[in-house]
Amino acid sequence: MNAWISSLQAQLGSRAALVKGLMAPFFIVLILAMMVLPLPPLALDVLFTFNIALSLMVMMVAASMVRPLDFAALPAVLLVTTLMRLSLNVASTRVVLLEGHNGPGAAGKVIEAFGHFLIGGNFAVGLLVFAILVVINFIVVTKGAERIAEVGARFTLDAMPGKQMAIDADLNAGIIDEKEAKRRRAEVADEAEFFGSMDGASKYVRGDAVAGLLILFINIIGGFAIGMGQHDLSAGDAARSYILLAVGDALVAQIPALLISVSAAMVVSRVGKEEDVGTQIRTQVFDSPRTIGTTAGIVGALGLVPGMPHLVFLFIAGGLAAMAWAVNRRRKAPPPPAPAAAAEVERANAEASWDDLQPVDTLGLEVGYRLVALVDKSRNGELLTRIKGVRKKFAQDVGFLPPPVHIRDNLVDLKPSMYRVLLRGAVIGEGEAYPGMLLAINPGGATQQLPGTRTTDPAFGLPAVWIEERSREMAQMSGFTVVDCPTVVATHLSHLMQVNAARLLGRVETQALVDHVTKLAPKLIEDVVPKMIGVAAVQKVLQLLLEEGVHIRDMRSIVECLAEYAGNVSDPVELARLVRVHLAPAIVQHIYGPQRELDVIALDPDLERLVMQALSSSAGSALDPGVADALARGAADTARQQEDLGVPACLLVPDAIRSQVARLLRRAAPRLKVLAHSEIPDTHTIRIGSIIGAPA
Numbered sequence: 001m002n003a004w005i006s007s008l009q010a011q012l013g014s015r016a017a018l019v020k021g022l023m024a025p026f027f028i029v030l031i032l033a034m035m036v037l038p039l040p041p042l043a044l045d046v047l048f049t050f051n052i053a054l055s056l057m058v059m060m061v062a063a064s065m066v067r068p069l070d071f072a073a074l075p076a077v078l079l080v081t082t083l084m085r086l087s088l089n090v091a092s093t094r095v096v097l098l099e100g101h102n103g104p105g106a107a108g109k110v111i112e113a114f115g116h117f118l119i120g121g122n123f124a125v126g127l128l129v130f131a132i133l134v135v136i137n138f139i140v141v142t143k144g145a146e147r148i149a150e151v152g153a154r155f156t157l158d159a160m161p162g163k164q165m166a167i168d169a170d171l172n173a174g175i176i177d178e179k180e181a182k183r184r185r186a187e188v189a190d191e192a193e194f195f196g197s198m199d200g201a202s203k204y205v206r207g208d209a210v211a212g213l214l215i216l217f218i219n220i221i222g223g224f225a226i227g228m229g230q231h232d233l234s235a236g237d238a239a240r241s242y243i244l245l246a247v248g249d250a251l252v253a254q255i256p257a258l259l260i261s262v263s264a265a266m267v268v269s270r271v272g273k274e275e276d277v278g279t280q281i282r283t284q285v286f287d288s289p290r291t292i293g294t295t296a297g298i299v300g301a302l303g304l305v306p307g308m309p310h311l312v313f314l315f316i317a318g319g320l321a322a323m324a325w326a327v328n329r330r331r332k333a334p335p336p337p338a339p340a341a342a343a344e345v346e347r348a349n350a351e352a353s354w355d356d357l358q359p360v361d362t363l364g365l366e367v368g369y370r371l372v373a374l375v376d377k378s379r380n381g382e383l384l385t386r387i388k389g390v391r392k393k394f395a396q397d398v399g400f401l402p403p404p405v406h407i408r409d410n411l412v413d414l415k416p417s418m419y420r421v422l423l424r425g426a427v428i429g430e431g432e433a434y435p436g437m438l439l440a441i442n443p444g445g446a447t448q449q450l451p452g453t454r455t456t457d458p459a460f461g462l463p464a465v466w467i468e469e470r471s472r473e474m475a476q477m478s479g480f481t482v483v484d485c486p487t488v489v490a491t492h493l494s495h496l497m498q499v500n501a502a503r504l505l506g507r508v509e510t511q512a513l514v515d516h517v518t519k520l521a522p523k524l525i526e527d528v529v530p531k532m533i534g535v536a537a538v539q540k541v542l543q544l545l546l547e548e549g550v551h552i553r554d555m556r557s558i559v560e561c562l563a564e565y566a567g568n569v570s571d572p573v574e575l576a577r578l579v580r581v582h583l584a585p586a587i588v589q590h591i592y593g594p595q596r597e598l599d600v601i602a603l604d605p606d607l608e609r610l611v612m613q614a615l616s617s618s619a620g621s622a623l624d625p626g627v628a629d630a631l632a633r634g635a636a637d638t639a640r641q642q643e644d645l646g647v648p649a650c651l652l653v654p655d656a657i658r659s660q661v662a663r664l665l666r667r668a669a670p671r672l673k674v675l676a677h678s679e680i681p682d683t684h685t686i687r688i689g690s691i692i693g694a695p696a
Contacts, residue, residue, distance in 0.1 A: 028080070034087040038094060041109070047088055048110040048252050054081060055256035055263075062263035069190055074267055075197035081260050082208045085253050089215050092252075096245045097222050111248040133254045134213055141258070145265035146206060149198040157196070162476025163188045165443070169481055175389045175490050198268055208257050212250060219246035289328035296320035362403035362506065364422040365493065366410040370435060371419055374486055375407045386490035394497050398546070399553035400513045402497055402504050419489055421496050423503055429496045431458030433485045438472055440465045446479035458488065459495040502546035510539040517555045528559055533566040537575070544576035548662055549673070550587055557582060573659060577676075584679040591648050591673050598680065599689040600652040601638050601672075607631070607692065608653070615660045623664075632668035634692040639672040642690060650675055652686065 034047070058077055065071045092111065164185065171181040223242025227233040286292065296317045303313025365387075367375060374383035387405050395401045414420060420430040432455070433439075440450055441457050441464045452467040467475055467482075475482050483491070497504060514535060518525040529538060541562070542552050552558060561582040562575065569575055580587065592598055603611065611631070614623040639649035649669070653661050655676040662674035680686060 028083070031080070031084050031087045034091045037091075039091045041095065044088070044092055044095065045110045047091075051081075051084060051088060051253075051256050052259075054084075055259035059259050059263040059266075062266040065267070068267055069187065069194060071267055072190065072194055074264065075194070075200070078260065078264060081256070085208060085257060086211060089212070089249070089253050092249045093215060093219055093222075096219055096242065096249060097226055111245060111252055129251065133251070133258060136258065141261040141265050143206075145261065145268055146203070149195065149264075149268045157192055158477040159473050160188060160192055162480065162482060165481045166476075166483060169483060169491070170487060175386045175393075175487060177389070177392075195268075198264070212254050212257060215253075216246055216250040219249065286323070287327060289324040289331065292320050292327065293324035296324060360425045361406040361422070362424055363405050363497070363504065364425075365405050365407045365489075366414060366420045366422065367407065368414040368416045368418045369409065369411050370416040371433060371485075371489075372409050374435060374489070383486040383489055386486050387493065390490050390494045390497070394494065394501075397553075398498070398501050398551050399555065400505060400509055400542075402501075403506070403509065405493070421493055423496075423500055428500055429458070429492060431488070431492055433488050434466055435485045437466050437468060438475070438482050438484055439488050440467050440471075440475040440480035440482050443479070443481055448474075448478040450475055450478070450480070459492040502543040505539065505543055505546060507535065507539060510542065511535055513542075513552075513555065514538065517559065521556055521559070524556070524559055524563070528563045528566065533562055533575075537566075537570075537572055538562070540572035541576045541579060544572060545579065547666075549590075550580065550583065551590070554583065554586060577655070577659065580676075581678050585681045585683075587679060588675070588681060588684060591650055591675075596684050598650070598684055598686045599642075599647045600650050600675070600686050601635075601642065601690045601692065602652055602688045604691055604693045611661065612654065612657055615657045628664060631692065632665060635665045635672055636669040638690045638692055639669045643671070647689060649673065651692075652677065652680070652688075 039047070058074075058081065061071055062074070096111075167176075167181050167184045167188070170176045171178065176184070220242065223246055224238050227238030227242050299313055299320065300317035302308060303310050303317060365375075371383075373379055373381060375381045377384065384407075387407075391402055391405070410420070415432065417432045417434050418430065419433060421428055434453075437452075439455075439457070440452070441462050443462065450465045450467055450471060452465040452471065455464050455466060456462065457464045465475075465480075472482055514525060514529055529535060542558075545552055545558075558579055561579045565575060565578050569578070588598065602608075607627075610627060611623065614627070635651065642649040649671055650673045651661070651665070652675050655678050658674055658676040658679075665672055665674065
């Protein structure tokens with residue numbers, strides 16, 4: 001029985017979905033049928049009323065939306081409503097020309113009401129009113145909306161590359177995840193398609209206004225000809241019957257057309273994505289006591305001019321003055337008093353204890369007073385959310401959960417817009433960020449000069465400019481990557497965490513990582529840690545890997561390698577070398593991607609022999625300072641040349657000196673990767689692109 005009910009529900013659901021899918025084409029077919037099938041006057045009354053109600057609904061939706069994409073169906077709605085009005089014009093024209101000789105009510109009560117009550121039965125007045133409505137709709141509203149839609153479509157399409165780069169920057173910094181990035185990319189594409197569609201759909205509204213004007217003249221000329229030629233009416237009787245019906249019919253169609261035009265104009269002229277139109281007008285026009293009070297004074301002064309309607313002017317001035325007083329009183333009202341901090345007073349009077357000794361934070365962020373709002377929980381500080389995303393992205397990429405970021409204000413040592421990142425109490429990075437402004441970063445191809453404060457990107461040292469919000473579109477169209485203030489700080493923090501990943505991996509984090517892997521492979525960890533190797537040695541091995549940018553996400557492979565060699569090898573440096581060989585395919589893929597031919601840098605044979613002899617000496621490393629300096633400068637220059645060519649900077653050296661060379665070149669060429677011959681997988685081939693020569 002339950003299975004039969006479920007099957008029946010599934011069939012009903014599929015049929016309901018099919019019916020919903022057929023509703024739109026069926027509605028379009030009905031609209032087109034009105035052009036060829038005769039409609040009785042009662043049906044015209046119902047359809048004209050429905051047309052007016054539909055136009056009002058569209059305008060209400062346009063007025064209450066927050067973002068243009070909230071009404072993404074507007075281009076299709078413009079097409080459908082325009083087609084419906086034209087179909088009604090054709091149907092009503094047929095009735096007017098066939099039955100107009102029978103009197104003003106021949107085409108239905110709605111047209112009669114518009115012809116008699118709205119224009120007093122005077123067709124001359126009706127013609128003038130219709131002409132004014134056409135001018136308002138065609139010249140003012142439609143023309144302006146068409147221009148705004150055209151410019152908006154152009155600007156939106158030009159800004160798409162910059163917006164996509166900003167999304168990619170947020171994704172790389174860990175501020176957003178892949179799902180959110182995909183949603184934002186879809187939103188950018190939908191926005192471009194919407195404004196492009198609106199650019200074309202505005203032509204519907206413009207053509208509708210022209211069609212209404214032509215239909216009116218056709219009805220007037222045709223009505224005169226039919227009334228006087230077929231029904232033997234006099235010119236006056238034909239004018240009273242046909243022209244009155246034609247004008248009433250035109251007004252019935254023109255008023256909904258004007259509502260639709262206003263709706264389209266409201267959508268394309270929207271600025272901002274946080275408030276609807278009504279809220280924007282209220283907060284930006286009626287929320288300034290000075291503006292309202294000044295207006296009240298001017299209106300009151302005009303009311304005192306002799307000959308003016310004093311009562312009306314003074315009444316309006318009094319209302320504006322009362323509004324200004326109420327707004328001013330609301331803005332000056334003091335905030336509710338905070339409760340007394342009795343607990344703080346009690347702690348201040350208490351004796352010193354060990355609880356007063358606060359440990360040094362592993363990872364800290366200090367901010368100036370202008371940045372406090374970004375990290376204030378009571379104000380839903382945006383930077384707090386970004387930092388959570390940074391830690392999550394770090395854990396997913398690097399392979400362990402970093403310590404929490406402890407945030408505090410430093411109003412004494414820091415400038416108002418300055419921030420500082422600390423690792424175990426030592427400063428590892430600092431910069432300045434300006435809330436309410438945007439940082440336009442030049443990725444290398446932008447040449448236009450932007451108005452603003454010139455600076456450098458604190459994370460990667462790229463040239464940048466702090467700009468106002470109004471310059472965002474211009475910067476994006478010029479090829480700049482535009483990010484907001486919280487993104488700047490979060491990206492800098494993410495970069496510093498990546499660079500200092502080895503120092504962030506303390507004993508606590510290592511033990512937590514081991515415990516996490518134990519849940520996934522309990523038998524493996526039980527046999528290796530701590531039976532074969534202690535947690536301290538594991539930490540040292542992992543730190544050596546992280547120092548050279550090797551991620552430790554694949555902890556199972558790392559532990560399996562340690563299980564193979566830890567019984568015979570106790571030196572963490574040698575264990576790290578063996579782990580690197582074990583992880584070689586992942587290391588090479590991280591540097592080169594999926595390509596199989598690796599373009600590498602090599603040492604000149606003489607220089608390589610000299611370095612081998614010095615670094616492999618039994619008496620310890622004894623590399624001549626001049627040789628070391630020449631090697632460092634050559635490595636830095638060659639790495640820069642490789643990156644300029646778009647090729648990864650990677651130096652290939654013998655296994656015996658790989659770790660020492662990597663340590664030697666880390667400061668001079670931090671982006672240079674050093675690989676050993678044994679770390680090249682058998683599936684790959686190498687091609688020597690550059691050679692670091694021997695010193696002269």
